[in-house]
Amino acid sequence: MADPLPGDVIDRVEYDVERGKVREFTRATFTTDPVHTDLPAAREAGFDDVPATLTHTVVAGHQRDQRGFVDALGLALERVVVGSVTWTYLRPLIAGDHVIGTRRVVGDERREGKRGGTMRVVTLETEYVAADGEPVVRLEEVLIERGEQR
Incomplete structure (x- = not known):
């Protein structure tokens, strides 16, 4: 399978921002602000x-087909690590929002590693829009696929 090109859509996901799920994340991240x-x-x-x-x-x-996403990128999951994740909020997500996220490839390159061998660096961007089409969050993920062990 050919590597996806910048601009290619990898997947779409949609979900409701639920008050109960917000409470779970608040506990899991030790967030203390009562808002x-x-x-x-x-x-x-x-x-x-x-x-x-x-x-x-x-x-x-939890809503995505993770195996389908990895297969669409042509990655060997056992050699993938997350290099970074960056969130850019255009407005807060609020309980009751319905969001649709479209994930696209924005970069896909091969680099020489410092210890020899090559690695593949895939940069993805997901734009989340509210039900009215208003962009609310952009998420950038950098995935690194390490070269095969010899």
């Missing part, structure tokens, strides 16, 4: 509902 768990506190802070924690979009991983 994430207490509706009156959220409203007092100017939100319509409780805002999601900053890494909430990782919930999309």
Whole structure:
């Protein structure tokens, strides 16, 4: 299978931002700000509902076909590590939002490793839009596929 080209769509995912899931992420990330768990506190802070924690979009991983995504990229999963993940928020995600994320390839290159051998570096961007089409979050992921062991 040929490597995907920059601009190619790898997958799409959609899900609802649920208050209960926001509460779970709040606990899991040791977030103590009550705006994430207490509706009156959220409203007092100017939100319509409780805002999601900053890494909430990782919930999309439970909705995606992970094997299909890896296969579409032509990666050997056993040799893949995550190089970095960056979130850019255009507005907070709020409980009640319905978001659609489209993940695209923005870069795919082979590099020589410092210890010899080559590695593949794939950069992906997922743009999440609200149900009305408004962009809300951009997520950039850099995946590194280490060369085969000899």
